[in-house]
Amino acid sequence: MLRLFEEHRLRRAVSLDGLWQLERPDCPPTSVLVPGVWESLPGWADYRGEAAYTRAVTVEREGPVLLRFGGVSHTAQVLWDGQPVGEHYNAFTGFDVLIPATAAGAHTLTVRVDNSFGPQSCLHVPNDYYTYGGITRPVEMHLLPDCFIERMAFYSTREAGRFFAHVTVWLKALADVPGLSLSVEVSGEERSQMVGDMRQIRFDFPVDAAPWEALHARLYTLRAVLRRNGAPLDDLIDRVGFRTVAARAGEIWLNDQPVRLWGFNRHEEYGSFGCAVPVACMAQDLQMALELGANSIRTSHYPNDQRFLDLCDEMGVLVWEEHHARALKGDILRSPVFARQIAQCNEEMVAQHVNHPCIYVWGVLNECESDTEFGRGIYAQCIGQLRELDPTRPITFASCRHFTDICLDLCDIVSWNIYPGWYLQENPRDFADRLIAWSDEHGGAGKPVIISEIGAGAIPGYHDPLRRAKWSEERQADILREQLSDVLPQPRVRGLYVWQLADVRVDESWFAGRPRTMNNKGVLDEYRRPKMACAAVKQAFEEAAHD
Ligand code: ADA
DSSP states (O other), X not given: OOSSSOXXXXXXXXXXXXXXXXXXXXXXXXXXXXXXXXXXXXXXXXXXXXXXXXXXXXXXXXXXXXXXXXXXXXXXXXXXXXXXXXXXXXXXXXXXXXEEEXXXXXXXXXXXXXXXXXXTBSSSOSOSSOOOOEEOSOEEXXXXXXXXXXXXXXXXEEETTXXXXXXXEEEEESSOOOSXXXXXXXXXXXXXXXXXXXXXXXXXXXXXXXXXXXXXXXOEEEEEEEEETTEEEEEEEEEEOBOOEEEETTEEEETTEEEOEEEEEOOSOBGGGBTOOOHHHHHHHHHHHHHTTOOEEEOTTSOOOHHHHHHHHHHTOEEEEEOSOBSOOHHHHTOHHHHHHHHHHHHHHHHHHTTOTTEEEEEXXXXXXXXXXXXXXXXXXXXXXXXXXXXXXXXXXXXXXXXXXXXXXXXXXXXEEOOBTTTBOSOHHHHHHHHHHHHIIIIXXXXXXXXXXXXXXXXXXXXXXXXXXXXXXXXXXXXXXXXXXXHTTOTTEEEEXXXXXXXXXXXXXXXXXXXXXXXXXXXXXXXXXXXXXXXXXXXXXXXXXXX
């Protein structure tokens, strides 16, 4: 299932996870598990191109059907009984395909998947992480009534110590359905309203609720029920937390208290499962990060699986969630395809993830062109769009344009990717001090600062007793120790993310700079075996927590 809890008590939602048939022109069909990446299969380890997934589906009754995909990497064309019914681009956001009228009985569902690079794919490019192929997140089929709940958005405010719930519910009608009413319920408070011809209905009401805090999560069930002449027709359930978040006066505020964040950048990837990370491995990642003293994760560099965010909600781990853009260059940024794809990614990320209390900030455009006037236009566009879609969260971007960035005035939190002692032969303390002083004079004054990436690489198991050799575990540990002890206590630094939690596969084009064709800056290897750097990071995070 797409989430870690039941989203419906009334609506019939069926999981389509399990064995599907996978085929491509030069290979016999094979049975594969969905979700998964095709790179896990014998003979498919480096396949880039098109392939088709097919399975039989039984629909229990005539009527509208919704197919809900958590993620397909990276382009999907969906066919129902051989007829095209929908398509989607981008591995890291989900999508729905609505089939307004379906006969009861057996049907065939086919998903044509393409993971190739080219002008039609501006977000998935050869990169410092791998673009896998496949249906990589869960799939569900929903049997719908003629009018149904499309989605709901929740946020909370606090006045005089009391929380207020703000809930917007979107309905979709496939036919004229009279006599509709809608109710929402959270923490024992219920509100209802007649629907008439409204398709977007908002409720605002006070609630007695305990706050959602970092590492101390309190979650509440929010349920919307649609009724026809009083009889239940459809419902939708989400889990929400009551909290406020803000960035002002140099601090990040959670429930009006300043918080300091430290943790890891994490790619959604695990050994031979690629980006289709099993939920047990997601939980293990969080447990290991917490054990190392982290209280926060950055979802570099794309929106994550809902189940990972569900775990963060439950464990009280604060999340920097990022849209999908890593170090994209001028020609891509100038393409109209990019403008469309990044706008769609922003829309889907917010619509799908807005209710997660764990997300405290949206990140955009990691290391893109924030030092040119043209690039500034793109940053302004993305940040403006996100502010409209979600006015309740701060916005940031991770920059490597040290001493040249011209976009810091656009965001709420200034974030720097720095690698002193690795790419830069600089003393970490001096470098961070100089950079932060510079950013304070170039649009960042009064804004909290996050060191969004810092780290060094090590090939797992490669040791140097002299602690000098590049890629040795000892050298990585020493560099990280120095970086963290220098940078974490910097008074303007309100957050820091080590690059990165675990090693990941990279595209072949990174061959020259990446031993094992992996990004080896994990403190864990790709199977979560700890490197020596873990001890250095744990000590630094624990010291920061006791400051
Ligand atoms: C960048 C980038 C990361 C990764 C890192 C590195 O800052 O944001 O995705 O590539 O550098 O390992 O060099």
